Amino acid sequence: MSEVWKKYQEENKERFLNEMMDLLRIPSISAKSENKADMKQCAEAVKAALLASGCDKAAVMETGGHPAVYGEKIIDPSKPTVLVYGHYDVQPVEPLELWNTPPFEPTIRDGKVFARGSADDKGQFYMHVKALETMVHTNTMATNIKFIIEGEEEVGSPNLGAFVAAHKELLKADVILISDSSLLSMENPSLDTGVRGLSYIEVEVTAAARDLHSGTYGGAVANPIVILSKMIASCHDADNHITIPGFYEDVLEISADERELINKAPFNEQEYKDEIGIKELYGEKGFSTYERTGIRPTLELNGIWGGYTGEGAKTVLPAKATAKISARLVPNQSSEKITKLLLEHFRKIAPPCVDITAFEHHGGEPYGTPIDSKGYQAASKALETTFGKTPIPVKGGGSIPICSVLENELGIKIIFMGFGLDNDGLHSPNEKYNIENYYKGIETIPYFHKYFGE
C-alpha cells in the first residue's frame, strides 16, 4: 500500500504545495473584525478543497461567530470513523515590520513556506485533506473520515462548544485526530499526550481622567504605568514561583517516574537557546525546561501599553496603562476558576489611588490523553512506520481550548499528531512550515487510518 501512496503523492507533490499556499493567501485573522469577509472567503475555500479532495459532502456552517467547515467521506458505516479537527483562522500579524516577506504572500525560502498560518494551522490541517485525496484516489480508505475545520481557535473557540452540542450526530466518531502541535525534531519524532489550559485576562489601570503634564503633576499623582508595573512585578517571587494565593492549589503532584520520562526527551541547551536567541534559560526554580513548559502552570505578560509610545520624547503623565495577561494551566486546574482568581487578584492588589477594569478573554481547559489507547497506539505506529523510530510521548506547552469541550460533548478521546517544529514561529513574525514536514505529514496520516481501521 505504501508504494501506491508514495507514487500518488510524488506525482502530485507540487500541486499539494501550491494548494496549501493558496489557502495561506487569505488573511483569515479571526481576532479582527475588519477581516470578517476574509474569514468567510477562507471557509468557502476550505469547503471547496474538501469536495475537490474526495469528500462526499461538505458545508460552511454557521456557528454564531465565524463559520465552521464540515466535510465527510463515509465508506462504510460499520467501519471506525475518524474526526479530523483543525482551524482555518490565524493569529494577528503584528508587528508587521518584523516580517521579512508579507505574512499573506507565502514565500518559499530554504525549504520552508513563510506565511501566517503555514504551521498554525492551515498547513497542518491541509495535510489531512491531501491524505484523504491520496486514499480516495488510490481506493485505500480504511476508515470513515469527517472533518471539522473551525474559524475561531485563535480567539478561544467561543462558539464551537454549542455548535458541537447541536451537531452530535453529525460529528459522531470513534476518535478525534488533530495536527496542531510539534515534533521534538525530525530526528526525534514525538506525540503530544496533552495540552496546557489557558486563562487570559486584560487589566486596565486608570489613575486620572486624562493624560497630564508630567512636570505640572509629576510626583503628586499616581503614575498608572508604575502602579501596573508594581502589580505585575508582585506576581512572581525571586524563584519565579507565582505568588498569587491559590494559583497552584489544584496542581497535582507529578510522580518521580513521570518527571523522569519527561526529562528523557533529548534536550540540547545550547541549540535550544540559539534557536530562539536567548542568553539564558529562565524559569521556575526546581524544574527543567521541559517540565516548565509541560507540567507547570505559568503566568505570562502578552502585552502592555500606556502613555506615549511614538518617536522621540513626550513628557506626559498618562491617564492609564493596560496589560494582557495569561496563564497556562496543567491537568486538574480549571480555566474558569483560575480566570476568576486572576481577575479578583488584580482588582484586589490595586492601590486605592487607581481604578481597575479587568475582564477575561477566551480560556481553555487543560487536556490529557492516555498512551495506552487505540488511537495513541495507531498514531505511534504510523510515525514509527514513516520515521523509523517510536515517537516519544511529550507534554505540549500550548493550548487547544476546544479539547475538553470536544471530549465532553462527543465522549471520545483526542490524538495529537502534529508535524510542526518548535521553531516554526507560531504567533510570531515570519511563521513558517518546513515543506519536508508538510510532505511527511501527508505520508504519515494514511498509516494512522490504516492502523486505526484494523
Place this chain on the structure above:
Amino acid sequence: MSEVWKKYQEENKERFLNEMMDLLRIPSISAKSENKADMKQCAEAVKAALLASGCDKAAVMETGGHPAVYGEKIIDPSKPTVLVYGHYDVQPVEPLELWNTPPFEPTIRDGKVFARGSADDKGQFYMHVKALETMVHTNTMATNIKFIIEGEEEVGSPNLGAFVAAHKELLKADVILISDSSLLSMENPSLDTGVRGLSYIEVEVTAAARDLHSGTYGGAVANPIVILSKMIASCHDADNHITIPGFYEDVLEISADERELINKAPFNEQEYKDEIGIKELYGEKGFSTYERTGIRPTLELNGIWGGYTGEGAKTVLPAKATAKISARLVPNQSSEKITKLLLEHFRKIAPPCVDITAFEHHGGEPYGTPIDSKGYQAASKALETTFGKTPIPVKGGGSIPICSVLENELGIKIIFMGFGLDNDGLHSPNEKYNIENYYKGIETIPYFHKYFGE
C-alpha cells in the same frame, strides 16, 4: 496710558484672537520628521506676524534643527532691552481618539480655544506679539523688545544653545521674559520663581531574538514585560521615595521658611482632585502636593509598550518591551549627571537573561530666579496692576530646558510670567487656553515693559 491700551485692545480683540487661532492651525510638531515642512511654514508665519505687529526686522534663522524666528523693535539703544523667549513648536497629539475636536482645528467652546499649542506655547508667546502691536500703535513703548521664538522646545532645544552662543550680540538684552507657565488661578495670580530640570531616557529590554509562542516557551524563557516591570517597580519604595542610589545626592535641604512659603499658596484638595479626575493624592511621603511638584525631584514613566496591544487576545511571549522614563530635577541637580545615573542604573539592574538598550532623549537643567530682582519686581507690579493682587511666588513643576543655557550664554536673568492654568491640558488631548487669560496677558505685558523701563 492704560486707557489708550485698553481702547486699542478692545477695538482689535477679535482679530487678536483670530490671528492666534490661525497659528494654531499649523501642525508644528517638532518631534515628528513628517511635520518638517509644517515647522518651516509655522516659522514663516511667526516672522510675518512679528513684522505685521511692529517689529522693524524679523528673520527665520537656521539652527541646525528646526529654524528659530528672531524679531526686534529698537526704539532707543540707551533704553533697557527685553528679550521675549517663546516656542512655536508643539507636542505630539496622540492619543488622537481622545480629542473632542481635531487638535489642529482650533475650536471655541465655553470661552476656551481648544487646540494643540493653544497654551503651550503659541497662544502664550503670541500675547507678546499683540502687546508689542498695542504699544507700537499707541506709541507707548518704554523698552526695546527682541523676540526669539524657537522650534525645538518640545524636543529639548538641542540646537538653541549653540545658536545663542553664535548670536550673543544680536540677542543682547537686560532681561529674558517667558510666558510658558501657569497662574495658580485667576483669583490667585502667581509668578514662577523657577522650573524643574529634566532627564529623559528610553530603555528597551530584549529577551529573545523574536516573539515566541507563549504556550511553547512560556515558563522557560524570560518575559521582557515582567523583567521591565520588575525594574520599574524597584525604583520607588513603599513611601514613594526614589530608590536609585545617588539620585537625591545633590538635592539641597529646603529651609522651613521656604517650605512654609510654598504651603501658603491656596490649595483646595477636592478641587485639585476633581479637576484632573483622580481618586487620591499620591506621592512622596512627608511632602505636600506643592512640595512634591515644586521642590522635589521625581521619576515618571511616560510610556511603555511591548507584545500584543491590539484587539482581542494573542498568546505571544514578546521578544522585547520598552519604556520611556523621565526625571524632574530640582536646583543643584545636574541633568547630565542624573541622565547618566539613570542609564547606568537600568543597565545595572537588568538580569543577565536579557539585553538592555538604554539611551537618552533631551534633558534640561533646573532653574531658579530671585524675587528681589528688577525683572521680578516689574512682573509682580504688572500683575498687581491688572489683577488687583500681588502675585504669589511659586515653584513651577515643568521644565524649560533652555533656561540655564540662556542665562549662561547671555548673562541675564529669566522672568516667568505665564498666564496659563494648570488645567489647560498641556501635552494632553484637548489642550485649551482660556480666551480670558489670553486677553489678560495682552493687557498685562505692556505694564511689564513700562515698569521695567522706568
